[in-house]
Each structure stands twice: as C-alpha cells, then as structure tokens.
Amino acid sequence: MLLILIAVAFATLFFWLWMRMKKAFNFWEERGVPFKKPVFFFGNSWPILSRKVSMAQHHLNLYKEFPDVPYYGIYDFTKPFLVVKDIELVERELIKDFHHFVDHGFGNIDENTPATDINLFNMNGKLWRAMRNKFSPMFTTGKLRQMVPLMNTLSNSLVGAIEKSKEKDIDLRDMFQRFSMDVIASCAFGLNVNAIEEEKESEFRKMGKMAFQTTYKQLMRFFIITLFPKVAKFFRIPMNNPIVTEYFSKILKDTLTYRKNSSQTRNDFVQLFVTLQQKGSIEFEGDDTEDSYLKTEGGEKVEKKMESYALTDDIMVGQAFIFLVAGFEGTSLAMMWFCYELALHPEIQARARADVVRAVKNRGGVLDYDTLKEMTYFDQCLQEVNRFHSFIGSLFRICTKDYTFPGTSLSIKAGQSVLIPANGIHDDPAYYEEPDKFNPDRFAPDVTRPNCTYLPFGDGPRVCIAMRFALTEVRLCVARMLLDYTFALSPKTKLPLEIDTTSFTNLPKNPVYFTLTKATEVDIAA
Numbered sequence: 211m212l213l214i215l216i217a218v219a220f221a222t223l224f225f226w227l228w229m230r231m232k233k234a235f236n237f238w239e240e241r242g243v244p245f246k247k248p249v250f251f252f253g254n255s256w257p258i259l260s261r262k263v264s265m266a267q268h269h270l271n272l273y274k275e276f277p278d279v280p281y282y283g284i285y286d287f288t289k290p291f292l293v294v295k296d297i298e299l300v301e302r303e304l305i306k307d308f309h310h311f312v313d314h315g316f317g318n319i320d321e322n323t324p325a326t327d328i329n330l331f332n333m334n335g336k337l338w339r340a341m342r343n344k345f346s347p348m349f350t351t352g353k354l355r356q357m358v359p360l361m362n363t364l365s366n367s368l369v370g371a372i373e374k375s376k377e378k379d380i381d382l383r384d385m386f387q388r389f390s391m392d393v394i395a396s397c398a399f400g401l402n403v404n405a406i407e408e409e410k411e412s413e414f415r416k417m418g419k420m421a422f423q424t425t426y427k428q429l430m431r432f433f434i435i436t437l438f439p440k441v442a443k444f445f446r447i448p449m450n451n452p453i454v455t456e457y458f459s460k461i462l463k464d465t466l467t468y469r470k471n472s473s474q475t476r477n478d479f480v481q482l483f484v485t486l487q488q489k490g491s492i493e494f495e496g497d498d499t500e501d502s503y504l505k506t507e508g509g510e511k512v513e514k515k516m517e518s519y520a521l522t523d524d525i526m527v528g529q530a531f532i533f534l535v536a537g538f539e540g541t542s543l544a545m546m547w548f549c550y551e552l553a554l555h556p557e558i559q560a561r562a563r564a565d566v567v568r569a570v571k572n573r574g575g576v577l578d579y580d581t582l583k584e585m586t587y588f589d590q591c592l593q594e595v596n597r598f599h600s601f602i603g604s605l606f607r608i609c610t611k612d613y614t615f616p617g618t619s620l621s622i623k624a625g626q627s628v629l630i631p632a633n634g635i636h637d638d639p640a641y642y643e644e645p646d647k648f649n650p651d652r653f654a655p656d657v658t659r660p661n662c663t664y665l666p667f668g669d670g671p672r673v674c675i676a677m678r679f680a681l682t683e684v685r686l687c688v689a690r691m692l693l694d695y696t697f698a699l700s701p702k703t704k705l706p707l708e709i710d711t712t713s714f715t716n717l718p719k720n721p722v723y724f725t726l727t728k729a730t731e732v733d734i735a736a
C-alpha cells in the first residue's frame with residue numbers, strides 16, 4: 211500500500227511539474243514570438259550544459275537558425291529570454307531607450323552580498339548609476355596617460371622574459387596572462403606580483419585564473435542566480451567562487467588600508483579609490499572627445515542626486531575585484547588572438563609592423579600613448595580581432611520598465627530578460643561581407659557601418675567602463691612585440707583550434723604555441 215502511495219505521489223509530482231513546464235514553455239508561442247523548441251526541463255540550455263558547445267557558439271548557432279526575424283525567443287531552463295537581433299531595436303535597447311533596460315540582471319545586491327560581488331557589473335538601478343558616475347573619471351585619457359609608462363615598463367619585462375626563455379615554442383597566451391596580471395595588479399592594486407618572471411605559478415595568478423573557470427559548480431551558481439534569484443538570495447549563493455573572492459578580498463582590504471594610512475602615492479586605481487573615499491568624487495579632468503563614452507549618464511547632475519550612497523570599503527573592494535578579473539582574462543585573450551591572426555596572415559603582419567615602426571620613428575623612437583594613436587592600420591587589425599574573436603559572445607539586459615519595441619507589436623513586461631547576440635551580429639554577412647575572413651580593411655577610416663553592429667565592449671551607458679584602458683594595454687603590448695619579433699604558429703599548435711566548451715568566454719581549449727623570430731632590418735623596412 212505504502213509503495214502505491216509513494217508511486218502515486220511521484221506520479222502526481224511529475225504530472226504537476228510537467229504541466230508547469232508546459233505552461234512555461236508556452237510563453238513565446240502565446241506572444242507570437244518565433245522561438246526555439248525547448249526540451250523538457252533544460253529548455254534550450256542542454257548544448258551548453260552537456261558541454262557540446264561553448265556559450266558563445268551556442269548563441270551563434272541559434273542566431274543562424276533565425277535568419278529573417280527581428281527577434282526570437284529561447285528558454286534557459288524554463289526562463290524565457292528574448293533575443294533581439296534587429297540592430298535598430300538593439301540600438302533602442304542599448305542606447306536610445308536605455309532607461310527601460312538599465313540592469314544586467316545578475317542578482318540583487320543587499321547587506322549579505324560578499325564585497326567582491328558588489329561591483330559595477332552586478333549593480334542595478336540607482337546604485338549602478340551613482341557608482342558608474344563615481345568610477346568613470348578613473349578611466350579618462352588623462353589617467354590612462356599616467357598609467358602607460360607602467361604598462362610600458364612591463365612590456366619591456368615581457369620581451370626580456372621571452373629573450374631569456376630557452377623554449378622554441380612559446381605559449382603566448384600564458385605569457386600574455388602573466389603580463390596582464392602584472393599590469394592589472396600594478397594599476398588596480400598597486401602591487402608588484404611579478405607574474406612575468408615567476409617560474410612557479412603564484413597563488414595570485416592561480417586565483418586570478420580560477421575566477422574565470424566555469425566548473426560545473428560555477429555554472430550551477432550562475433544558472434541559479436539568473437533563473438531563481440529568490441532561491442539564490444535565500445541560500446546566499448554568491449556570484450563568484452568564494453575561495454577566489456575570499457583570497458582577493460583580504461589582499462584588497464589590506465592594500466586599501468595600507469594606502470590610506472601611508473603617505474605613499476601612486477598613479478593607480480587604489481589611489482583613486484582612496485581619493486574617492488576621502489573627497490567623495492574624482493575630477494573629470496580635460497575635455498578629450500574620446501572620453502565622451504564615459505559621460506553618458508547625466509554626469510555631475512546624477513552624481514549630486516546620488517551623494518547619499520556611501521563609498522564603503524566593500525564597494526571599493528568589489529570594483530577592484532571586477533577590474534582584476536575582467537582586466538586579466540579579456541586583455542590577455544585579445545593579445546593572443548591578435549598574434550594568432552597575424553601569424554596566420556604574414557602579409558597583414560608585415561603591414562601592421564610597418565605601421566608600428568613608422569609611428570615609433572615619427573615620435574623619435576618613443577612608444578607612448580600618443581604613438582599608439584598614430585597606428586591606424588595596426589588599430590584596424592585590433593578592431594577586426596575584437597570582431598572576429600569577441601571575448602563575450604552576448605550582452606545581457608533586464609527590461610526595467612514595461613516596453614513596446616517601436617514598429618513592432620511586441621510588448622514586454624518589466625523583469626523580462628533580454629539578450630543581444632553580439633557574436634551573431636559580428637558574424638552576419640548583412641553587416642560584414644565574408645564574415646569568416648579576417649580582413650582589417652573593413653575597419654578602414656572611410657568605411658562606415660550601421661550603429662550597434664560592433665559590440666565587443668557593449669554599447670550605450672553600460673558599455674565596458676575600461677574599454678580604452680583595455681585597448682591601450684593590448685595595443686601597447688602587441689606593438690612592443692611587433693617591434694622585436696615576427697610571429698608564426700609553431701608546428702606544435704594543433705589546427706584547427708578547438709574552442710573550450712567549458713568557458714563563458716571565447717577560449718582556445720589547448721595552448722597555442724608560436725615561434726618568434728627576431729625581426730630583421732628587412733622585416734622592419736617592409
């Protein structure tokens with residue numbers, strides 16, 4: 211009898227679950243939105259969960275399945291996501307009607323949130339607006355110029371370490387990770403971690419790498435936070451790996467305290483955090499047009515209204531943490547993909563080198579911020595690298611106020627998750643002829659393209675706050691390498707490259723080995 215009762219209870223539970231899912235999976239059909247047929251429980255997320263494809267590839271495949279529609283619906287488990295692919299609607303969402311789409315949708319910050327999760331990327335609404343305005347002046351051209359000598363010294367150390375290395379086949383991703391770790395540690399923390407020189411991987415670097423690893427545990431955390439925010443809140447599930455966050459929290463808090471109590475000053479973010487805490491704001495000096503992307507949110511007016519938000523140590527730790535994590539992985543990957551494409555295309559490499567050499571000669575042998583600005587073709591190559599190998603495949607937004615997409619019959623309610631398939635747009639022949647071809651000329655100064663078709667750093671008020679910092683770092687490092695070396699892929703590199711399906715980002719699965727040869731007078735004159 212008991213067995214029968216248990217069986218009936220299970221059958222009832224299963225039936226109830228089935229009906230709930232059936233109802234949930236009717237969401238897009240009821241709204242007349244074309245959608246990808248979901249499978250029971252997993253919705254459309256099985257290819258990611260089963261690690262058949264990376265998250266970026268999964269969204270690219272979906273984009274191609276819906277060639278002629280302005281938007282389509284998908285299900286992440288039972289949660290419906292609207293994918294907006296029409297670029298005029300994307301522009302509405304990211305820029306023109308941004309006030310309907312302010313948040314990324316990665317959880318709510320409250321008193322129980324660990325310090326490292328209280329960062330700009332996770333912040334919502336008014337808190338985000340206030341903090342974005344506070345932190346934006348950290349990334350102006352003026353501040354960047356002060357950090358370039360530090361980056362330059364480290365790029366010299368990188369070349370020194372390559373010179374010393376006895377390896378014939380160089381894993382440039384590893385070298386660039388070391389470089390990026392040193393840059394961000396010095397710029398964000400004022401720390402000299404010396405990753406370039408270390409023989410055995412330090413704890414600092416191990417933890418930095420761990421922050422980006424998508425173990426199953428991390429994947430589950432991410433799914434629970436985005437799909438069941440209330441459950442995540444109840445169980446206090448943190449966004450980031452607690453081992454990593456605890457490690458960096460301690461270092462960051464100690465560094466901040468030390469700097470506050472010492473008379474030492476440096477041109478780094480820690481100093482700017484201290485100034486921010488002591489004075490309440492940092493000056494937005496100068497009027498460089500390149501800084502306009504940092505001023506999109508009403509600037510001082512918004513800041514004055516938001517003075518009530520305290521700039522606590524936790525908020526500082528949270529920002530330093532996101533700067534470290536984002537700074538380390540994104541930039542080193544862009545450097546690696548840059549060298550990879552140059553190695554595959556020797557004629558493009560020769561043109562890029564010629565551009566770097568010409569700019570350095572014009573500036574009397576100096577490689578600094580202004581020299582980088584003179585490298586037009588080299589910069590076109592970097593733009594193409596970021597189109598071709600976007601670090602983040604999709605942008606995420608939450609509809610924060612009910613919205614009707616202009617020119618369509620589609621209305622969505624506040625709370626609706628929306629995804630912008632950046633990779634799909636970058637790979638769409640409607641915007642990029644022969645998208646599978648690496649072609650820096652598509653970014654020549656006289657070529658125009660519609661708004662919101664180039665999104666490696668996002669766009670609108672929520673665009674990557676450190677876009678120019680990251681670009682400067684990548685340019686400086688690769689230009690420095692081009693002055694000394696020609697790159698080729700080593701026979702040890704297995705082609706075609708396999709992409710790591712366990713990562714949120716666009717990573718090669720295996721090391722990519724290069725052979726570097728000293729650039730000769732002929733290479734340099736080419």
Ligand code: HEM
Nearest residue numbers: 330331533536537540541601666667668669672674676680
């Ligand atoms: C090549 C390197 C990088 C790439 C490709 C990249 C890309 C991105 C993208 C796509 C976003 C989301 C934008 C959106 O939702 O519209 C973002 C946000 C962000 N990035 Fe970056 N990033 C890079 C480097 C960095 C660095 C070096 C830092 C810090 C020093 C940084 C800090 C941030 C922060 C704090 C946000 C959140 C901004 C906000 O929500 O207001 N990123 N980044």
